[in-house]
Amino acid sequence: MAISAAPTRRPALPDARARLLDTAMQVIRAQGYSATTVDDICRAAGLTKGAFFHYFKSKEDLAVAVARHFSEMAERLFGTAPYREIADPLDRLLGYIDFRSAIIAGPIPEFTCLLGTMVQEAYDTHPAIRRACETYIGGHAAGVAKDIEAAKALYAPEAAWSAESLALYTQAVLQGAFVLAKAKHGPDVARDCVAHLRRYIEFLFHRPLSKEE
Amino acid sequence: MAISAAPTRRPALPDARARLLDTAMQVIRAQGYSATTVDDICRAAGLTKGAFFHYFKSKEDLAVAVARHFSEMAERLFGTAPYREIADPLDRLLGYIDFRSAIIAGPIPEFTCLLGTMVQEAYDTHPAIRRACETYIGGHAAGVAKDIEAAKALYAPEAAWSAESLALYTQAVLQGAFVLAKAKHGPDVARDCVAHLRRYIEFLFHRPLSKEE
DNA sequence: ACTTCCGTACAAACCAGTCGGTATGGTCGC
DNA sequence: GCGACCATACCGACTGGTTTGTACGGAAGT
Numbered sequence: 001m002a003i004s005a006a007p008t009r010r011p012a013l014p015d016a017r018a019r020l021l022d023t024a025m026q027v028i029r030a031q032g033y034s035a036t037t038v039d040d041i042c043r044a045a046g047l048t049k050g051a052f053f054h055y056f057k058s059k060e061d062l063a064v065a066v067a068r069h070f071s072e073m074a075e076r077l078f079g080t081a082p083y084r085e086i087a088d089p090l091d092r093l094l095g096y097i098d099f100r101s102a103i104i105a106g107p108i109p110e111f112t113c114l115l116g117t118m119v120q121e122a123y124d125t126h127p128a129i130r131r132a133c134e135t136y137i138g139g140h141a142a143g144v145a146k147d148i149e150a151a152k153a154l155y156a157p158e159a160a161w162s163a164e165s166l167a168l169y170t171q172a173v174l175q176g177a178f179v180l181a182k183a184k185h186g187p188d189v190a191r192d193c194v195a196h197l198r199r200y201i202e203f204l205f206h207r208p209l210s211k212e213e
Numbered sequence: 214m215a216i217s218a219a220p221t222r223r224p225a226l227p228d229a230r231a232r233l234l235d236t237a238m239q240v241i242r243a244q245g246y247s248a249t250t251v252d253d254i255c256r257a258a259g260l261t262k263g264a265f266f267h268y269f270k271s272k273e274d275l276a277v278a279v280a281r282h283f284s285e286m287a288e289r290l291f292g293t294a295p296y297r298e299i300a301d302p303l304d305r306l307l308g309y310i311d312f313r314s315a316i317i318a319g320p321i322p323e324f325t326c327l328l329g330t331m332v333q334e335a336y337d338t339h340p341a342i343r344r345a346c347e348t349y350i351g352g353h354a355a356g357v358a359k360d361i362e363a364a365k366a367l368y369a370p371e372a373a374w375s376a377e378s379l380a381l382y383t384q385a386v387l388q389g390a391f392v393l394a395k396a397k398h399g400p401d402v403a404r405d406c407v408a409h410l411r412r413y414i415e416f417l418f419h420r421p422l423s424k425e426e
Numbered sequence: 427a428c429t430t431c432c433g434t435a436c437a438a439a440c441c442a443g444t445c446g447g448t449a450t451g452g453t454c455g456c
Numbered sequence: 457g458c459g460a461c462c463a464t465a466c467c468g469a470c471t472g473g474t475t476t477g478t479a480c481g482g483a484a485g486t
Contacts, residue, residue: 016465032334034247037441050467053443108336116392120333121245123321123395134396161409168393168402169409173382176389179329180381182336183347189381196374196382200409203416229432250475263432266477 017055019045021069024062029109033063033118033129063118064132070114071136077103078143089150090205094198096144100174101194104187111187116175141167155205166204173197230268232258234282237275242322246276246331246342276331277345283327284349290316291356302363303418307411309357313387314407317400324400329388354380368418379417386410 023045028036038059042052056062078084083095104111119133145167152163177190236258240249251272255265269275291297296308317324332346358380365376390403 030337032245032247034245035334035338038443039441048467049443050445051465054464054466057443059442115396117333119396120330120392121248123398124243125248130396130398134398137393137396161412165405166409169386169406172389172393172402172406173386174389175392176329176385176387179333179388179392180350180385183328183332183343183350185336185343185347189385192378193382193385196379196413199374200413200416203413251477252475261433262477263434265432267431270477272476 016045016047016051020047020052020055020062021066024066025070025073025114026109028063028066029112029114029117033121038062060126060128063122063126063129067115067118067129067132067136071139074140075143078140088154089147090155093144093147093151094201096147097170097194097198097201101191101198104177104181104190104194106187108182108185108187111190112178112181113175116178137171141171144170151205159204161204166201170197229258229260229264233260233265233268233275234279237279238283238286238327239322241276241279242325242327242330246334251275273339273341276335276339276342280328280331280342280345280349284352287353288356291353301367302360303368306357306360306364307414309360310383310407310411310414314404314411317390317394317403317407319400321395321398321400324403325391325394326388329391350384354384357383364418372417374417379414383410 020041024036024041027040027044031040038049038052041062042048052062056065078096078099081099083092083099086092086095115133115137118129119137122129122133124130141164145163148163148166152159173193173196177193180193181187181190233254237249237254240253240257244253251262251265254275255261265275269278291309291312294312296305296312299305299308328346328350331342332350335342335346337343354377358376361376361379365372386406386409390406393406394400394403
């Protein structure tokens with residue numbers, strides 16, 4: 001005879017854990033992992049250390065969790081983007097590139113990659129973080145590789161390069177574009193870089209009316 | 214008058230400042246800027262805080278100085294590399310790319326870029342560091358752009374892309390390649406990325422035996 | 427003797443993580 | 457329908473170890 005239905009055994013209250021993760025994502029993208037203190041995150045999330053250490057057993061534990069959180073957010077973003085509906089795999093791939101370019105806008109912490117930021121600092125000192133970043137960057141690249149594979153089968157079946165290698169290359173260009181955007185304090189360079197990447201892919205699939213392998 | 218023990222070490226060692234800079238370069242490339250402490254650097258250099266703060270007025274001041282130090286080392290390295298002797302500007306450009314690929318080997322902190330590492334963490338919180346990284350990355354890119362400009366004048370005078378933009382793109386690819394190398398814990402991906410970059414440049418210049426702009 | 431160079435000792439702030447405590451709500455026996 | 461009991465969520469003062477930067481002293485070269 002429960003008056004208020006509680007379908008799952010979870011009590012209620014606005015999810016403090018999710019707030020911490022969202023906040024940490026922003027703050028770490030702006031300041032880096034090491035420079036971000038637990039108090040920074042708590043303050044920005046409007047919570048206290050008690051809440052933080054209730055949900056995460058250490059700062060490193062949070063880092064691994066945000067990596068996953070960021071990746072899930074990204075998968076949702078790309079999974080529901082309009083270019084996903086394009087039937088032709090090459091057009092879909094180019095749609096992905098254009099979409100990546102389109103979302104490079106606004107304040108830097110909002111379009112840069114948390115994984116690339118964290119792995120730069122932590123690859124040697126925090127193996128768990130490194131592994132998480134590798135996993136999620138690799139996972140995203142694998143999704144891109146699927147479209148590349150399909151496009152290659154259709155348009156460049158004999159090409160010397162592998163789909164996986166090209167997919168990783170796209171991620172490298174994006175990561176490097178973010179680094180330059182940070183150095184130059186604006187998104188413009190980054191979009192220029194993606195434009196070069198697009199031209200390269202067009203070349204690879206001999207978009208420019210020449211033939212031959 | 215103590216007969217034994219000359220406790221304090223004798224001076225006159227070649228420039229402690231240079232040792233601090235060299236050491237800082239290594240340590241920061243391995244751990245990132247925020248995570249490396251002044252003591253880390255002093256310990257690794259076999260010096261103490263007294264020496265450190267004698268030469269640098271703050272940690273940030275050191276960061277700006279290592280950025281410059283790193284840049285000078287890089288300019289020496291590329292300035293005296295064999296590819297510099299190549300007469301044809303396109304071959305020289307490709308020689309640069311091959312050289313970049315060749316030096317991607319060994320432990321990660323030895324081939325990655327200090328500037329890219331630092332600017333990722335510090336772009337928002339340490340303007341002086343950001344500016345230094347921007348300056349030296351831009352300076353190196355400008356050198357590359359010179360060769361690109363010459364190659365373009367010879368082989369692709371009407372091309373739509375600018376030499377400067379392509380030069381920045383090469384740096385983006387390298388920076389991104391380093392990020393992936395860190396994530397994957399080895400240099401192989403990075404070299405793969407540079408191979409894609411080389412192919413792109415070949416495409417841009419002559420490879421597509423069709424004419425057309 | 428004066429400056430440059432560098433070591434030791436110390437100060438003050440900072441930071442990850444701990445711990446005792448409170449508030450809320452759910453469960454179960456009766 | 458009620459009270460005892462307990463789990464979960466969260467708070468915030470506190471601790472112990474770091475960390476940047478300062479003060480000062482002594483050795484060496486000039």
